[in-house]
Amino acid sequence: MGWRLLTLILVMxxxxxxxxxxxxxxxxxxxxxxxxxxxxxxxQVGADLLALDTVEAQGTRLMGLVVWLKxxxxxxxxxxxxxxxxxxxxARSPTLADLCQQVDVVVAxxxxxxxxxxxxxxxxxxxxxxxxxxxxxxxxxxxxxxxxAIYPTADPVANLRLIRExxxxxxxxxxxxxxxxAELPSLRAEAHxxxxxxxxxxxxxxxxxxxxxxxxxxxxxxxxxxPDLQLINAWSLKPILLMTIRQMVPxxxxxxADYVRAGVLAAAVPDLDRLPAQIVAVAxxxxxxxxxxxxxxxxTRVVVNPTVAGVLSIVIPPTWNAHAE
Amino acid sequence: MKTDLITSMALLWGATGLFVxxxxxxxxxxxxxxxxxxxxxxxxxxxxxxxxxxxxxxxxDRAMIEASGARRLVDVLRLVPGLQVGxxxxxxxxxxxxxxxxxYARRMLLLLNGQRIFQYSRGVIExxxxxxxxxxxxxxxxxxxxxxxxxxxxxxxxxxxxQTGSPAxxxxxxxxxxxxxxxxxxxxxxxGGRVGVMDYTLSLSSVGDSGYPGVYDDRRNxxxxxxxxxxxxxxxxxxxxxxxxxxxYGIENPESxxxxxxxxxxxxxxxxxxxxxxxxxxKDEWTLTLSHNAFHYGDRGFRNDQLLxxxxxxxxxxxxxxxxxxxxxxxxxxSDRWRTRAGFGYYQERVRSPFYFDTDATLSNEVSWLxxxxxxxxxxxxxxNAGAMLEYSSxxxxxxxxxxxxxxxxxxxxQTLRLAYSTGSRQPTxxxxxxxxxxxxxxxxxxxxxxxxxxGLNPEINRSLEVGYHWQAERxxxxxxxxxxxxxxxxxxxxxxxxxxxxxLPGVVLDFANxxxxxxxxLEAQWDWRNLSGTRLFASYALTTIDASGxxxxxxxxxxxxxxxxxxxxSQEFGNGWQASLNYDYQSGMQxxxxxxxxxxxxxxxxxxxxxxxxxxxxxxxLVGANLLGPVSDYLPNREWDRSVFLRFSLDR
Numbered sequence: 001m002g003w004r005l006l007t008l009i010l011v012m013x014x015x016x017x018x019x020x021x022x023x024x025x026x027x028x029x030x031x032x033x034x035x036x037x038x039x040x041x042x043x044q045v046g047a048d049l050l051a052l053d054t055v056e057a058q059g060t061r062l063m064g065l066v067v068w069l070k071x072x073x074x075x076x077x078x079x080x081x082x083x084x085x086x087x088x089x090x091a092r093s094p095t096l097a098d099l100c101q102q103v104d105v106v107v108a109x110x111x112x113x114x115x116x117x118x119x120x121x122x123x124x125x126x127x128x129x130x131x132x133x134x135x136x137x138x139x140x141x142x143x144x145x146x147x148x149a150i151y152p153t154a155d156p157v158a159n160l161r162l163i164r165e166x167x168x169x170x171x172x173x174x175x176x177x178x179x180x181x182a183e184l185p186s187l188r189a190e191a192h193x194x195x196x197x198x199x200x201x202x203x204x205x206x207x208x209x210x211x212x213x214x215x216x217x218x219x220x221x222x223x224x225x226x227p228d229l230q231l232i233n234a235w236s237l238k239p240i241l242l243m244t245i246r247q248m249v250p251x252x253x254x255x256x257a258d259y260v261r262a263g264v265l266a267a268a269v270p271d272l273d274r275l276p277a278q279i280v281a282v283a284x285x286x287x288x289x290x291x292x293x294x295x296x297x298x299x300t301r302v303v304v305n306p307t308v309a310g311v312l313s314i315v316i317p318p319t320w321n322a323h324a325e
Numbered sequence: 326m327k328t329d330l331i332t333s334m335a336l337l338w339g340a341t342g343l344f345v346x347x348x349x350x351x352x353x354x355x356x357x358x359x360x361x362x363x364x365x366x367x368x369x370x371x372x373x374x375x376x377x378x379x380x381x382x383x384x385x386d387r388a389m390i391e392a393s394g395a396r397r398l399v400d401v402l403r404l405v406p407g408l409q410v411g412x413x414x415x416x417x418x419x420x421x422x423x424x425x426x427x428x429y430a431r432r433m434l435l436l437l438n439g440q441r442i443f444q445y446s447r448g449v450i451e452x453x454x455x456x457x458x459x460x461x462x463x464x465x466x467x468x469x470x471x472x473x474x475x476x477x478x479x480x481x482x483x484x485x486x487x488q489t490g491s492p493a494x495x496x497x498x499x500x501x502x503x504x505x506x507x508x509x510x511x512x513x514x515x516x517g518g519r520v521g522v523m524d525y526t527l528s529l530s531s532v533g534d535s536g537y538p539g540v541y542d543d544r545r546n547x548x549x550x551x552x553x554x555x556x557x558x559x560x561x562x563x564x565x566x567x568x569x570x571x572x573x574y575g576i577e578n579p580e581s582x583x584x585x586x587x588x589x590x591x592x593x594x595x596x597x598x599x600x601x602x603x604x605x606x607x608k609d610e611w612t613l614t615l616s617h618n619a620f621h622y623g624d625r626g627f628r629n630d631q632l633l634x635x636x637x638x639x640x641x642x643x644x645x646x647x648x649x650x651x652x653x654x655x656x657x658x659x660s661d662r663w664r665t666r667a668g669f670g671y672y673q674e675r676v677r678s679p680f681y682f683d684t685d686a687t688l689s690n691e692v693s694w695l696x697x698x699x700x701x702x703x704x705x706x707x708x709x710n711a712g713a714m715l716e717y718s719s720x721x722x723x724x725x726x727x728x729x730x731x732x733x734x735x736x737x738x739x740q741t742l743r744l745a746y747s748t749g750s751r752q753p754t755x756x757x758x759x760x761x762x763x764x765x766x767x768x769x770x771x772x773x774x775x776x777x778x779x780x781g782l783n784p785e786i787n788r789s790l791e792v793g794y795h796w797q798a799e800r801x802x803x804x805x806x807x808x809x810x811x812x813x814x815x816x817x818x819x820x821x822x823x824x825x826x827x828x829x830l831p832g833v834v835l836d837f838a839n840x841x842x843x844x845x846x847x848l849e850a851q852w853d854w855r856n857l858s859g860t861r862l863f864a865s866y867a868l869t870t871i872d873a874s875g876x877x878x879x880x881x882x883x884x885x886x887x888x889x890x891x892x893x894x895x896s897q898e899f900g901n902g903w904q905a906s907l908n909y910d911y912q913s914g915m916q917x918x919x920x921x922x923x924x925x926x927x928x929x930x931x932x933x934x935x936x937x938x939x940x941x942x943x944x945x946x947x948l949v950g951a952n953l954l955g956p957v958s959d960y961l962p963n964r965e966w967d968r969s970v971f972l973r974f975s976l977d978r
Contacts, residue, residue: 167799169857170857171857171858172857172859207496207497208496208497210493210494210496211496211497211977212943214494214495214977215936215943215945215977218387218388218391218861219859219898219904221857235493236493238491238493239490239491239493239494239496242463242490242491242494243387243463243490243494246386246387246463246464247386247387247388248799248800248855310374311364311374312799312800313738313739313797313798313799313800314799315738
């Protein structure tokens with residue numbers, strides 16, 4: 001659903017943009033790929049984009065979407081890059097390297113595509129929905145074209161604000177962190193602003209996270225889960241939720257909305273419906289030669305687990321019901 | 326990733342029942358939301374909101390256990406309104422709810438993670454020697470009131486469900502040592518890890534002290550326990566538990582008429598259980614549980630050649646007991662309004678004790694049952710519960726129908742009124758029905774009888790009616806209830822003439838018989854309050870009155886519960902890892918069944934704890950003091966617990 005909306009909105013936004021050509025690539029074996037295929041017919045009737053079934057990238061099979069940003073009343077007639085791409089596709093199964101020579105910016109959706117784009121393309125690269133652990137190595141810049149990203153998770157400070165919204169009287173928030181976690185300074189500043197005592201519980205792996213939280217949980221008013229799969233993952237979430245719920249301590253955040261479905265009380269997550277606007281804006285800047293720093297999604301939505309809210313006797317404001325999951 | 330996560334979350338069902346609805350939400354692809362939020366599992370075996378449960382529940386969590394400074398599980402129960410704890414001997418702590426019990430209290434049911442366990446053919450709970458270390462207990466749910474509709478026999482007065490943590494909660498190594506006055510010397514080791522997909526925990530515990538001052542009643546309880554969780558790829562899991570415990574006790578009875586010498590004896594318990602949980606569709610789930618537990622009370626007694634000239638008498642208290650049990654549960658959600666549970670089970674108890682039954686044979690009793698429960702939400706304000714059990718016992722060769730009903734009215738998001746009717750039952754124990762306790766001569770053919778049970782007993786039945794009010798907001802709860810319990814066929818003891826056999830008491834033996842009705846009325850309140858400055862307060866009060874005016878064998882029924890009981894646990898987190906707690910309880914005078922009266926007492930304990938790091942290792946140091954207001958007699962007037970202090974260090978790696 002998210003991918004469909006993302007694509008449709010991308011089409012609309014790209015149609016209004018100035019001249020530039022973007023290549024979107026995604027893993028062909030992923031669920032996103034299947035969604036991609038399902039939408040192919042509709043996309044092909046559009047004037048500004050071209051779907052590519054198979055893009056070869058050194059053994060990785062990707063799906064592609066070429067998007068021409070509008071620059072003339074009839075872009076279909078005036079975009080030689082499109083002709084070149086069509087020619088490529090008709091002639092043979094296009095390679096990612098060949099396609100990249102025809103476009104201004106490559107937008108890689110998720111980790112496999114990002115890795116392939118990094119290896120095969122020498123044009124600016126924008127990475128979206130790439131898991132945090134995979135993103136950092138890809139962002140490490142030595143030489144080569146510009147690279148940036150939109151992080152796959154909401155800014156953790158948004159979850160701190162969420163805690164204040166739902167627990168106006170909360171005083172102490174525990175946060176499980178790896179040493180030297182990059183978000184810590186901004187979290188500390190926001191916690192200070194929101195008048196939280198931020199209890200930093202340091203751990204280097206998931207087992208240590210469980211062990212460290214266990215001895216502290218009863219003294220906390222809430223626990224913030226950062227999107228750090230080294231600490232918070234499918235294994236550690238179970239004991240963390242068990243021990244926090246028993247102590248009636250709500251948890252917030254986590255890498256994805258699935259964590260909320262599983263028992264986290266609430267989280268701010270990227271709003272995929274509104275993410276394309278940010279993607280196009282960042283891509284345009286990349287195309288114009290500017291290299292913006294990686295950013296969090298500008299648009300977020302709140303997901304709430306009403307079951308857990310009930311267990312903890314936390315009343316969710318009625319106006320939030322539309323976002324409950 | 327999503328699949329893994331959901332699989333992981335599915336395990337929460339079996340762990341505590343806390344997350345049933347969450348799992349359903351997680352498994353639902355889109356929007357099939359569950360409007361219920363389960364919080365307790367014990368009252369009906371159907372995960373429910375606390376304010377929708379058909380019984381009143383006291384929840385004691387890990388933080389309360391730690392704050393109490395308790396070294397034994399049974400002492401934690403002093404916080405529960407209406408529940409009495411006493412030690413006739415250091416080797417035999419006793420807990421009962423609303424009195425009506427001797428040192429072999431047998432009218433409450435003890436569960437481990439929802440499974441009937443540790444309770445054998447005599448109905449007695451060996452509180453000292455449970456093969457579950459206190460450190461692994463994360464939560465105790467005490468259902469106050471009968472709950473036979475869910476559990477059958479023994480759920481007569483209350484049900485205590487001990488819930489351990491999931492093995493995944495204990496990764497790495499934990500260690501604890503404690504030492505102090507009265508010979509206190511405890512140790513604990515636990516290691517948790519993963520083998521393939523299985524999370525496991527192995528725990529070794531040893532707890533010991535010198536008991537009552539001036540009495541030879543030392544004890545040392547050592548246990549080894551294992552827990553393992555194996556998740557299945559397609560959902561569901563297998564939970565494995567096993568434990569072994571050995572208690573080494575000293576005992577002396579200066580008041581014995583048989584010149585009973587001080588002596589040592591061992592007690593061993595072991596259990597194994599296997600629980601397989603299999604989700605069906607999003608709407609239902611199956612659970613199969615198989616368990617076995619065994620108990621050996623190894624007091625071989627003593628010999629006496631003074632009582633009868635030329636005759637050497639053997640007093641022996643050795644008894645071996647065993648239980649096999651199978652239990653199948655099925656839960657189904659028909660709609661957002663209507664949920665049910667159904668189940669059936671079977672267990673067999675065996676007991677062998679030549680000196681309690683005057684036979685070398687193994688006696689047995691078999692119980693089969695069929696039960697169901699339904700919760701129906703009429704509208705957001707009104708909820709109905711109805712459940713029942715049909716139980717058959719081979720000992721009484723009779724069927725019992727044990728129903729329960731409750732109506733709940735949610736005044737608003739926080740307040741609920743309830744009206745509940747519930748029944749409890751207790752099948753007679755093999756000893757009450759078939760007991761023949763004897764003293765045998767070893768050098769002449771002579772058997773002297775102490776007990777001869779006439780048999781033919783009816784099960785005890787408790788019919789309870791309560792009106793309650795519950796308030797809950799975030800982490801704070803308050804509950805108050807007015808209740809009346811009507812006990813019929815209470816199994817009491819009396820002495821009857823036995824002219825045809827040699828008897829220990831002149832011409833009489835002890836026998837058991839159903840008595841006339843006993844009425845227990847009272848009021849109970851509990852308040853669990855936490856503020857956001859690290860303060861936690863748990864307070865409870867119980868007013869209990871017993872009307873046994875029409876009974877035939879009254880041996881102090883009316884005084885067997887204190888009229889007033891008060892419990893208080895307050896803890897405060899300070900900065901820099903400091904924590905302090907205070908534990909107080911008051912009980913007015915009472916008299917345990919067929920024993921001497923004891924005065925009311927005040928008991929105060931304090932605990933001061935400091936968390937710090939030793940290198941990178943978190944360490945907790947605790948200083949705990951008990952009975953600080955002076956000596957306390959909780960069972961016999963001439964046995965007093967004195968002030969005691971101990972130090973405890975814990976670390977996790």
